Amino acid sequence: MDALLDQLGLQARKAARTLATASEAQRNQALIAAAARIGEHTEAILAANAEDMDAARQAGKPAAYLDRLKLTPERVAAIKDAVAAIGALPDPVGRVLAHIDRPNGLKIDRIAVPLGVIGMIFEARPNVAADASALCIKSGNAVILRAGSDSLASSRALVNAMREGLAAAGLPEDAVQLIDTTDRAAVQALLQCTAHVDLVIPRGGRGLVELVRDQARVPTLLHLDGNCHTYIHAAADIGKAVAIVRNAKLRRTGICGATESLVVDRSVAQSVLPQILDAMPECEFRGDALACGIDARVRPAIDADFDTEYLDAILSVKIVEGLESAIDWVCTHSSAHTDAIITEDEIAAHAFLTRIDSAIVMHNASTQFADGGEFGMGAEIGIATGKMHARGPVGLEQLTSFKYVVRGEGQTRA
């Protein structure tokens, strides 16, 4: 399997060299052509997906899983539109990030350049094959895709369309490659391939992400927990608080930016908590003794509830004695993804936003806004919960590195 990855890696590296110096117009042309090919090949893509679906059904996969895997004509059209939309985003390559004029006359520019070769590991959702390829082409990177065994046929069909798009624009097809085997050893080989792979991004369940974290020798950008908090401060507007908490928990319960833990100031808990429970009848609440005492619909929580990412219609509730206690509580239990304060008090908001060390901190907004698209980044390849290189949504800018270009007229160092 190491030999296969060596081969894919060498091909990717070669393609990456060409892509890194291709013009923006040429990279965009590849994406326009790829989008067209996805449209033209819709039937073949659906047929491949039907194969994957049959196998997954026979393997007894649950309904939610099958829904993630399933493609329809509408979903293929959405994938096509997403690829075209990525082509229309601003070019992340070649941005001048800094310019320095030195007293000795040297002129130094820090310029955004592609990372090189990116490995993308995903599970059931076949759209990731197209999205990730498009983001990598746009940012001048080559990508090696590893699909879950259940989505391999669908991914192959989408990858073919992406490669045809590259060829149509005169760019190397090997800028997008699929590891076309279900052998699990390929994941290991990709994660150890430091010679040819500059970055691996996993998209999937906790098992996959932990495997990547524990086994990777290559750099990674990964997303572990999303134990997001919404804190209702004493000076909160109660109407806003109720609407935001409902949205933050229930708009979609399965995304990483969903609020999992509600923190409420004791001074307002008596009034706000019953209103929140009234507004969210479909949600289960698990709270501390104080919360249970305020409203009988809150069931007793155990300690582990406060560190759990439910990804479901369940919310833990902690009553605190004020801003300092709330900040301590969130610092201790947050997974440093996204945490919000609801308050009309600007000083309290400033303290929370400054002292909570999470990738995203919010004031009077739903944590479900934690998303590259909602941030105006156009599209995201994932969300990073580490602090190095990228933090929060990983979009086109985060798929670049930089280099220093130094221009002189014969300067030597004293």
Next chain:
Amino acid sequence: MDALLDQLGLQARKAARTLATASEAQRNQALIAAAARIGEHTEAILAANAEDMDAARQAGKPAAYLDRLKLTPERVAAIKDAVAAIGALPDPVGRVLAHIDRPNGLKIDRIAVPLGVIGMIFEARPNVAADASALCIKSGNAVILRAGSDSLASSRALVNAMREGLAAAGLPEDAVQLIDTTDRAAVQALLQCTAHVDLVIPRGGRGLVELVRDQARVPTLLHLDGNCHTYIHAAADIGKAVAIVRNAKLRRTGICGATESLVVDRSVAQSVLPQILDAMPECEFRGDALACGIDARVRPAIDADFDTEYLDAILSVKIVEGLESAIDWVCTHSSAHTDAIITEDEIAAHAFLTRIDSAIVMHNASTQFADGGEFGMGAEIGIATGKMHARGPVGLEQLTSFKYVVRGEGQTRA
């Protein structure tokens, strides 16, 4: 040893929380006070260094090693001045890196924040204990220092001064901690301490850097090879070329930005190579057959010469057939640190600067400028040869991460 690192890590994390929200004035005050303490404790620092020197001499360390370890009153004064100078640099914390106004009224800022807890592993040079501590304090980070066993007493004395400076400014002393043991298991424990350490930076020889690369579970910024090239293009100004090559190789042979490989266009080799040899009589040249044929002072190179970082007065010489061959050669043999082209032809320069994917690419300048100070960054904690997070000199900006601060008025996501 894991227990010791857990303890140091918890203390560092707590200190880092305080430092991250300390004002710029308070962090600067700590550095001013620390510089003063270094001055006041000069005798104690020199006495500790004398201990280290005695032990290193008894252990039979070579003269160059002893010189790196040795402190003098002048060197202590230079360390003091460096700490004070870092205090005077611009604040890297709180910079607004991007501002996004969303159509739904959300206002999003990307703000520079400290990384958290940084582990610094170094060998003989005791000044690193003070430099790294100062850079971390300035950037709002806590640091855990691991000194080489030979420099432990000197490092302890300098760390004491840094901690006194922190205390004088009302900041937690544990923002600077020394792993006060020579047990090698401590390095392993530091490299695995993902719970409390956000980044490890090694400064030292290849053995240390490779150990960190192979064993770290925490993120790292490290510097492997510096096989830097200077390429003399057909349209080079010969006078500039001779002066630059001499400086790039010989100004200091032991630094990572020193040119190790000279690449010369065949069309100018006959005229420029003998002049370079004339100008660099103290340097040994090892070249390919063409180079040997042009000047008998060039000795035959073996293949390995072209991938060797000599860190000595030795230069490999490759004759190429033109720009394309030169770019191919440098792409193949460069360690992606720093590579330069000497030419008066702007189009050739543009091709080289664009297509060579090294951290630093230069036109008509000495590769010895590859240095944070020379880039106007004030001071560097190291140089990174990877592409993630930081590339090239690692200064104050590179010791920060960022967070997104989202301000709303009750927005919920549709």
